[in-house]
Amino acid sequence: MGIELAPQQTVLHDMDELSFTDSELDYHVRNALKAAVQGDCDSYNQLVAVIHHKERLVPEEVALLMTCLKALTGAVSCMHIVHHRSLLAAIFGMSLWNYGTDVMDALVELLISLAASSGQYVDLCLEMLVTNFMPPSSSSTYFIELLKQPRGIDKKHQVLDRVHSTFQDIANLVPLSPLRLEKIVRDRMPNIYTKEPFIVMYVENMLTLESGAAGKLVGGSMLVAIMDRLIDLDVEIAWDDILQDDFSKGIFDMELEDLEGFSDHVQQDGDELTRESLMQRFFGGNLVAEKLDSLLVLTFEHLESCSGSGRLIQVFETLLQSFQKTVLTAYKSKFAQFVMFYACSLDPENCGKMFVSTLVNIFVSGVYPAWRMSAVAYLASYLSRAKFVAPSFVAATLESLVNWCFDYCNKQDGDINPRAHKIFYSGCQAIMYVLCFRMRSIISVPRLRSQLLLMRIEDILRHPLKPLEVCLPSIVEEFLRLAKRNRIFSVPDTFVDYGMLESELSRAFGGIERLDTFFPFDPYLLRKSDRFIRPNFVYWSMVRNSYYEDDEDESASDEDIAEAGISIADDISVDEGDAHLDEFDYALDKMSITPRDSSTKFGGRIQGFVQMPSKIRPSTSPESL
């Protein structure tokens, strides 16, 4: 059957004269393979050349490639992993993205047949399929452009559908293959520096695996690996990127504008400062943030589909374990924890309660102090910011926190000592933080109001350990004012330094990690995934309005903000060239809960639109730099 196959030529002139049957071709290929073992490599090399040919295939070449692949599928038992090295390398080097659906099908059949024929090829086949999660890196720019068009999306679906169904077929023949697959997928996961479309596609495939037939076997480790990657990306985003020196409006004010329907645009040199533009400024050029954003969108959509198919609880259990291992222990993760938030919002009864009870457990009986303080910060932030949590549940959780704090301080008889009792102080701060947000909703239900009054909060706050002096002054002040206004507790007007965002003592108990200013579920700043979080999120302005809506004192509040905003805008444009320190002061003042005139005391304030800092940033004051 002497066919001359030069790599660049096709077999056209001979094909018409000779008609091959399937078995003849099988025979020819088998002979080529057997001859190669003996050392006679001519037909074998021709075969390898046909497989290698991939650029711009005309239909005859496609047909030739397909017939070769089909013949090879029949001859797998003759293949030898050492003698036919180059052929195997050529086969595993093919990428499904470069070919049409016919060749894809033939190649996939060959892979299944190879994997089933001998254990040596299983890993190689699975690796090749995992590499096909993403387009080949050699023509990555072409594919990135292609994927923006509809036919690119079609191509992607063709390839990925075949890849996943091949996994299924191989698993039917080799039952232990999911075990190897799990390891391969984890090992080949792209690192955080990979281009965004690729890493997003890979994670999409991992999520498809999790929800697929092999989901029970590999799903857990897929989710854990994805959470790890999210944390890696999260940690890469530095705080500096989020908080730049020149924002003229605090994040809190940005929130207000948003809720009032963009009607409070503040003009600054002709630019409109909407929430969108601020986000853009923070994250526009930040590639890492964009990647994290896209991955979070994928994760949220996946959680939504899990909830739809009733699997959310199992998925949540895996996520909770991963949370305890990586998110809780990561130094101040910024956005990854919103995965838990969203999962809880989809199923507050089961997932939400599981989450809260785990956090309470860690706080009450955990081992490492940093984790306990972190857990209670998560708990406080979650209970305050989750719109879907029932006030009765908040009250019950508060009660357990209060009981723990009460038992703790009863055993202590020393005086104020931030470092030694940091867990206690973080517990107290958490209680006050939750009450700042939820006092109104708890009080409005009589049963819960009496439950609140029965809790020993006053005793804790009056204890010689003096939590009111140690905890973050902004929170303490807000809490005291609310308590006084709603006539709930009678706490003394102590001599806390008003006007300070944070104090020496609070920094002492917060420690190096500044866990005193750690509010994990602060307003979400990633653009694309924001739409998932927003409907379930409680913004401070919503709560604040409910407290002050009856107050005449505060009726001028809106104008105050607008005025304050405009005056700042002027100031900023003037101070453009000023020292870093001045701008920092402005920024700090924006977050401050007192008016800039700090000589007014608590009680004596008349104007005084007190804003609860919705986002407190870590201290960058000169002393600590």
Place this chain on the structure above:
Amino acid sequence: MEGLKESEANLVVYLHPSMAKCVNDAILRELSSLLFTYSETFDGVVLAYDPNVRSNLAKILPGIHPYLGVRLKAKLLLFSPKPNMLLEGEVVKISRQSIHAVILGFSSAVIADEDIRDEFKYKVKHGKEVFVSRHHKKHKIKVGTMIRFLVKSFDEEILHISGSLVAVHTGCARWLDANLEEWSQADRANAQQPKLFVGMILILIFAEALALYGLIVGIILSSRAGQSRAD
């Protein structure tokens, strides 16, 4: 099925000190990491285990992490196919060149066409692929059949068996049990019943015939004796 065996093993399991509170769970977790992997020590794949911790004492290893060494006896179910063992598995895929089967639900086996004896012919019937024996039309191998085959080799890493259907007592397990003509030693006793029955009927018939002849002779003799008395 050959290839399965039960063994008793004396094991020492080393546990991290953090597991000191939940020793039993930790032991089970350690033992379960052995499952479905080939172990040289046991010379087989561990399929099941049944631990039995004898005493509460454990040896503490010196070192940075004081691991606890817990001694226990465990019964292990091991799967160790060797060449020329006879195994059974369910067929999951049939193609012209190969038959793929799954043994015990976890081990994949492949029988290449050069290892299928010529007696079996590949056919496509009603869209389904099947291997049919040329000598016995009822002897079929298709997807879902339990086949019995000989082991050629065993890949220990992925637990992949390469098998052969060359020997005569291999093929579809159910048909073989019902029909095989060369009885093996164990089967001979069971097969005796029908042959005995036929033999016994034959002997009965001949004995009855003989008895009938005897009766006729006896009647003739006695009638002769009666006649001569009358004379």
